[in-house]
Amino acid sequence: MMGILGSGGATSQLITCSQMRQxxxxxxxxxxxxxxxxMERAGxxxxxxxxxxxxxxxxxAEPGGGQAVVLCGPGKNGGDGYVVARLLHERGWSLDVIGLGDQASLPQDAAxxxxxxxxxxxxxxxxxxxxGEFPGYMVSTFYDVLIDAIVGAGGRCPLPPGWRRTRDAFAEDSERLxxxxxxxxLDLDTGQGEGGDGADLTVTFHRGRPGHVLGRGPSLSGTVMVADLGLNNAWNHSNGIGWRFQRKAALVFGPDMALGGRALAKPVGRHKYDHGHVxxxxxxxxxxxxxxxxxxAALRVGAGLVTLGVPLPEDLAGGGPDALMRRVIDGPDALTAALEDERIxxxxxxxxxxxxxxxxxxxAALRHPRGRRRPSLVLDADALTAFAGDARTLFDLMGPWPVVMTPHAGEFQRLFQSADRPGSRTSLIxxxxxAARExxxxxxxxxPTSVIADDAGSPPTLVAALDVPWLATAGTGDVxxxxxxxxxxxGLAxxxxxxxxxLLHAAAARxxxxxxxxxxxxxxxxGVFRDLGL
Incomplete structure (x- = not known):
C-alpha cells in the first residue's frame, strides 16, 4: 500500500521535475x-x-550497523547516494558502493x-x-538495504539494460530497497516505468512528483517520504499541482481550495431550494x-431536492429512497420542458x-435557451461514449455551460482520440x-489517482484513492x-x-x-461529514 508522508501531513502539492529544477x-x-x-541535506x-x-x-546499544549496497549513477542522484554511503559508513555500517556510468564526468557537487x-x-x-553489469558472482552478501541512487528526477525510462540488471541482481539479495x-x-512526470518489484521506500525532496502517484508510480514507489530540505519558505505555492492524499477517515482541504467546512455545512435557517435541485x-x-x-449520492451530499427523470410512466414507482422525486422525461422535448423550472x-x-x-x-440540455441561469451539467458514462468520434459536436455546444465531465480512462480515450494513448510519454496531467481546454x-x-483540470488553465488537482482499491467495483463511478x-x-464551482x-468519494470508501x-x-x-465536524 502506498502513502505519501511528509512535513505537509496529509495535504501537500506535487511539482513536476522541471519545476523542481527551476x-x-x-x-x-x-x-x-x-x-x-x-546534497548533504538530501543524503x-x-x-x-x-x-x-x-x-x-x-x-x-550495539557497535556497528547494518549492511547495505549503494548503487550510484553518474548524476546528482548518484551524489546523493555517496552522501548516504558516507553517513552510513560513519555509523559503522558495512557497505558495498558501486559507481555506475562515467564517474569521471560527475557533476561538481556529486564528484x-x-x-x-x-x-x-x-x-x-x-x-x-x-x-554491461556489475558481475553477479560478486554479490556474496545478503544486504539489509539496497540504496537505488542510479537515476532520479532527471532520468527517463527505460534504464540502460546493464544498470537495470545490476540493480535487479542486488535486489534479489537485499531485504529492502x-x-x-x-x-x-520511473518517469516522475508521467508515471511510466518498467522492471523490478519496485522500492519499499522512496525518499524524495521538497514535494512529491506526479509520477509517484500516476501510472506505475504507486506500485514502483512503495511508501514515499518527502523531505522539505528547509526550503519551504522559498516556495511559491501557486506553482504547484494540487494534491490530496487522505489517510484513515481524515479529510483535509488545502487553503487553495477555499472550502473547509464552510462550503459543505448547511447554515441554519435556509430552505431546501437554497441547496439546489438536481x-x-x-x-x-x-x-x-x-x-x-x-x-x-446527490441527496446524501446535501442537495436540497433530487428528481429522477424516468423514461416511462410505469417507472414512477421504482425503488427508493422515498426522498427521491420522480418525473417522466421520455425524450428531448420533455427535458426541455423540465428545464424551464429554473430551480433545477x-x-x-x-x-x-x-x-x-x-x-x-x-x-437537448445543451441547446436549451434558458438565458443566464443555466444549470450545471455532469456528463458521465453513456453521455461521453455517445460522442466518441464526434466530440466536436459536443464541445461546440458546451461553451456557455458549466460542465463537469467524469470519464474513466477508456471513455477519455474514446472521446479525445488523440490523447492518453497507452505508452504515451505525455504526462496524464x-x-x-x-483536453479540458479543448x-x-x-x-x-x-x-486510482484522479486528475481534475478546468478550461481556465488553473493548476490541475490530483486526488489519490490508492489505499482504497475496493472502489474498483461496478457503480462507484455513478455515485x-x-x-x-x-x-x-x-453552489460549488x-x-x-x-x-x-x-475526495468525499474516496473518504466514504475508506x-x-x-x-x-x-x-x-x-x-x-x-459519517464523513461527522468526521469533518459538520
Whole structure:
C-alpha cells in the first residue's frame, strides 16, 4: 500500500521535475544555500527516513550497523547516494558502493560527495559500461538495504539494460530497497516505468512528483517520504499541482481550495431550494440502478431536492429512497420542458442511460435557451461514449455551460482520440489539462489517482484513492457523478465540485472498508461529514 508522508501531513502539492529544477536553481542563485549543501541535506534525509522506517537497523546499544549496497549513477542522484554511503559508513555500517556510468564526468557537487566518501575511508567499485553489469558472482552478501541512487528526477525510462540488471541482481539479495527520488527507470512526470518489484521506500525532496502517484508510480514507489530540505519558505505555492492524499477517515482541504467546512455545512435557517435541485436522468428499468445510485449520492451530499427523470410512466414507482422525486422525461422535448423550472440548477446525464438516449438528452440540455441561469451539467458514462468520434459536436455546444465531465480512462480515450494513448510519454496531467481546454469544460479523469483540470488553465488537482482499491467495483463511478452533481447544485464551482467530490468519494470508501459495493457509498457520507465536524 502506498502513502505519501511528509512535513505537509496529509495535504501537500506535487511539482513536476522541471519545476523542481527551476526551484533549486533559483534558491541556489539567490545565495540561500548551495548545491553541495542541498546534497548533504538530501543524503541526511534519506538516512533519517531509513531509520524512521526500520529503527531495528540502528540499534543504539550495539557497535556497528547494518549492511547495505549503494548503487550510484553518474548524476546528482548518484551524489546523493555517496552522501548516504558516507553517513552510513560513519555509523559503522558495512557497505558495498558501486559507481555506475562515467564517474569521471560527475557533476561538481556529486564528484565532491564521492570524494568525501573516499576520504572518509570508503571504497567504490566502478562499472562504467551502461550496457554491461556489475558481475553477479560478486554479490556474496545478503544486504539489509539496497540504496537505488542510479537515476532520479532527471532520468527517463527505460534504464540502460546493464544498470537495470545490476540493480535487479542486488535486489534479489537485499531485504529492502530504498530509492532516492524514485525507483530508477520511473518517469516522475508521467508515471511510466518498467522492471523490478519496485522500492519499499522512496525518499524524495521538497514535494512529491506526479509520477509517484500516476501510472506505475504507486506500485514502483512503495511508501514515499518527502523531505522539505528547509526550503519551504522559498516556495511559491501557486506553482504547484494540487494534491490530496487522505489517510484513515481524515479529510483535509488545502487553503487553495477555499472550502473547509464552510462550503459543505448547511447554515441554519435556509430552505431546501437554497441547496439546489438536481435532475438525474434515468434509462430503461434494467439499467436504472446506475441513475438511482447517482441520485442517492446527490441527496446524501446535501442537495436540497433530487428528481429522477424516468423514461416511462410505469417507472414512477421504482425503488427508493422515498426522498427521491420522480418525473417522466421520455425524450428531448420533455427535458426541455423540465428545464424551464429554473430551480433545477444541476443535471446529471449518462449513468445507465443508453447511448441513443444519452446523446439525445445531452444535445437537448445543451441547446436549451434558458438565458443566464443555466444549470450545471455532469456528463458521465453513456453521455461521453455517445460522442466518441464526434466530440466536436459536443464541445461546440458546451461553451456557455458549466460542465463537469467524469470519464474513466477508456471513455477519455474514446472521446479525445488523440490523447492518453497507452505508452504515451505525455504526462496524464498535461493530457487532461489540454483536453479540458479543448472541450471548454472541467474534466475529472477517474482512476486510482484522479486528475481534475478546468478550461481556465488553473493548476490541475490530483486526488489519490490508492489505499482504497475496493472502489474498483461496478457503480462507484455513478455515485461519484451524483456527488459532483449534488455539490454543483449546492453552489460549488465546477473544478471545486469535481475535486471535493473525488475526495468525499474516496473518504466514504475508506470509511466503509473492504467488501464495499457502490450501494454502500452514499450512506457513508453522513459519517464523513461527522468526521469533518459538520
Amino acid at each position: 526551484f533549486e536553481a533559483s534558491v541556489i542563485a539567490s545565495g540561500e544555500t548551495t548545491g553541495a549543501e542541498l 541526511s534525509a534519506v538516512v533519517a527516513a531509513i531509520e524512521r522506517r526500520w529503527p531495528e537497523l540502528f540499534p543504539p 565532491a560527495a564521492r570524494q568525501r566518501f573516499l576520504d572518509a575511508g570508503g571504497e567504490v567499485d566502478d562499472c562504467r559500461d551502461p550496457e 530504498v530509492a532516492i527520488d524514485c525507483f530508477s527507470g 435532475l438525474v436522468l434515468s434509462g430503461p428499468p434494467e439499467r436504472a440502478g446506475a441513475a438511482r445510485l447517482a441520485a442517492r 440548477n444541476a443535471v446529471c446525464i449518462g449513468p445507465g442511460l443508453g447511448i441513443e438516449r444519452a446523446r439525445a438528452m445531452t444535445l 498535461d493530457t487532461v489539462r489540454d 472541450a471548454g469544460a472541467t474534466i475529472l479523469h477517474k482512476g 461519484l457523478a451524483g456527488i459532483v452533481a449534488g455539490l454543483l447544485a449546492r 465546477p473544478a471545486d465540485a469535481a475535486a471535493t467530490g473525488a 470509511r466503509f472498508g473492504p467488501g464495499l459495493i457502490a450501494d454502500d457509498l452514499p450512506d457513508q457520507l453522513p
